[in-house]
Amino acid sequence: MENLKDQLEDGFQHLKEMLEPMQKYVTPTSALVGLGAGLTVYWLIKRNKYKLPPGPTPLPLLGNYSLLGTKDLQEHLAELSKTYGPVITVYMGTIPMVIVNTIEAATEALVKSKADFANRPEFPTGDILSDGGKDIALAQYTPTWKLHRKIAGSALRTYLKGKRLEDAIHGSLVQGIKMFEDTKGEPFVPHSHIDLCVMNIICGLCFQKVYNFDNPAFKHWLDLQNELLTTFGNGFIEDLFPILAKIWPSKRFTKAVTIAQELYQNLEKEFKEHQKSFDEGNIRDFADALILARLEAENEDDTELLSQLTDVHLKQTLGDIFFAGLDTSRLTLQWFLLYIAANTEIQKKAQMEIDNAVGRDRLPGLDDRNAMPYTEATLHETMRIATVAPVGVPHAARVDSKLGGYDIPKGTTIMVNQWALHYDTRHWKDPKKFDPERFLDSDGNLGPKPVSWLPFSAGRRVCLGESVAKAELHVICAILLHQFDIMLPPGVAPDFTPDISGLGGYTANQYKIVVKKRS
Template identity: 30%
Template sequence: MDTFSAAFALIGAFVAWRLLSYGQRAPVPPGPSGLPIIGNLFDMPTSQEWKVFSWWGEKWGGIVSVNLLGQTIVIINSLKSAMDLLDGKSSIYSDRPVLVMGGEMVGWKKTLALTPYGDRFRSYRRMMHQFMGTRAAVERYYPVEELETHRFLRRLLRKPEDFAEHIRHTTGAIVLQLAYGYKIQEHDDPFVTNADTATDQFSRSTEPGAFLVDVFPILRFVPQWLPGAGWKRTAAQWAANLDKMGDEPFEWVKKEKARTHFVAASSSSDLVPIEKLSAQETFNVKWTAASLYSGGADTTVSAIHSFFLAMALHPEIQKKAQEELDAVVGSERLPSFSDRDNLPYVDALVKEILRWNPVTPTGVPHRVIQDDIHDGYLIPRGSIILVNIWKLLHDEDIYKDPMTFDPARFMDSDTRSAERDPHTISFGFGRRICPGLNLADASIFIACARTLAVFDVSKVVENGVVIEPLNDYTSGTISHPKPFKCFIKPRSEKAVALISAVDSFDD
């Protein structure tokens, strides 16, 4: 065989192999049938998408896919699949997709939540871990947590009807003090207002299907003056709000010549003056701090808000938790973190709050960086991966009677073993697991324990009619209880005295 014939045969064999390989290529995971070109554009839910995704899972299995104009989106409704992919193959499943509205145009890719997988991501995570990556690290901040929660009780005593505002104020006070060394103003603090505004816009700008530019990225280049392009002006305003949230606390630190815990953590040794950081280090420190604040404040607010809803809806559970607190702590002092090991039911209550209505019901999307085969299905490179956290936390194979609010499910008994700790699900998976989970857990625990020790939470009665709180939640990446009323009153005069006790307060 001459050289030409050999080369021709080799090329033919290669082409045949590629054709055969293509013919045997694994199918993508099943899902709803789409239309030509646009795919499943009209199948995507516009609100509370986790419920629709759960229904898809029941119909097509634990891993489902849809296609939006050629973009594959994989929805995981199975804990095993979530762990196999995001934990077991974290090296290829830890990237973030390009979210044109929220990430690119508004700018949330500067924060840890949406920063791509790479050196900057690792820098952020390293600083976060040094600051609060372990329970031992978080223990340093227990005094701040306890003090600000005591102040929270005082605000509840003065204006119980404003409990939702008090939750946000207190969570902001804790995180701002830890991230920047900043003590917030008692009323209308600008940094808290900035963060409230920006984090709400994060949730809205990253909600799947909320903006057409995420489906047609070329739309980002249309001029703002074009009719129908009001969303571009919205993006510009939201980007300005995000920069304000990131810049103003950092500039305050520089102006006051303060040395924050966060900068100290980033140096791994002595405090480092911000002025001595390089431009890239300054960027990383500033936006890691902003990530801590924006991520920690809003998610913790949602969880504590859910606690008040649960207590109003389930007085029998509230009573059981209070009986445990009374037996362990008594009525002469407020509970502290040192009591937690002796409060198993209250600890279980915190777990059930996280499971019952998860803060991020569909998580923050991942992106796979290369083709992957899972359970015989192809997950193409560049696919967006959504984990249906809500579904995993309401899976009947993991949690008995999952729609029932029952803290006892997390306690061993004579008839059953404790069910899976929701911390292993609710904070995400793999290298993208929430770095603030220990701080969030501590904040939720101390808020629940101290509130239950001194207050009763119940349904509101108006004109002799009981007003049933609405157990309903907002859509978006971060989900909150929709507004509801509840009645909050001190348990006793001794409780009032405990709440009112002066303990180094300056507000």
């Protein structure tokens, strides 16, 4: 896969070719001296103006480019923290990025500093994916953002919980269980099975649609999402040098934009169909809830409010719930199956708990959650050991501020290394060991949230769908363990090497499992 380091090398070769016609006016020596002097002055001024957190010395223009090609970026950033401290600065090209590697610093940045770091950095990819910042996940911290988050939060609490959520899960898992049964004890890669189940749940909650898993359009939609995740990789050179996105975009960047556009076209099609069939007296799902919010603004004749509830704004809010809910859930479940297959004693203990709580005559549901703390602890441990968003979604400083005693200028990108928090030996004993007991108290009940556990972030930009995701994932995990014994193929050792690791996420490899229907 082409990474950023390769793109930089290709980019500078192209730049050299572009500058060749100017050689008769500027000698190579004078150009090199001028460029070097200019960059040296630029970096000295920029780095000395503020007392930024320490970090490895960047090269002019290139920054700490050697980090860009590393597969386990989050681990390298945590390792740098041992030398430079819990808050460090690395440069991606000319862009300084402040990396937070401990829960104490993360709490200062996300909670104690209130909204100081509640903005998002402005990158070409974010601008394209959010239609210029009209969503929730990537938009700036503004009154419009607060309005959309309030509307979305209200809709989630009203329409994506209780019986609606349980019915969507059960409706999708019925097909999922059959797909697992149809493997007939043969080894198979479970990713597509899980992906189809989760996407069908999201479709049910957002559009009140339940698809057959063999529906071509449904499968194509999921294939596009997988392709976008793979194409994203460890990020784009265009985000380091934004001018390239306008005048000289790479093939990979162009491909990602094309995929994203098709995904949102599909979403827009569903939304427009909902607008045609909307009935104020029958709010069916999340899409209807957004349409209702705009209708209420129209009835109040609130022009200013309506300007913040355009079709584009509502489509983007819908996309946040749809795509974020899809990716984090399915990637977590893929890791869950691998860890549960590799730890049969833990699996048996969870199955015993589920059988005692539910019996064998029905599927686990939301009301059973409190009776299955060990199962939930197993899910939480999966979220810790396999952090699917290892460096989270980047923040940006809204104002000149301080963090860890260092200057953080307005606009600076801040990234919380969630992987480092989840592997911090000060808070986790033997962090590479899969151990659900970490999340239980002495009585075997689910204990308070561990200090250094932050899969959903915190503060003003905490994950909007945290409560829905936890409930959904718990029920799915319980159903799979209730219905099947999950094993690695005979003679196969567990392989926890990720397929993707870094800015693009943390995804499980194409491992195989064997499932046996429980009686």
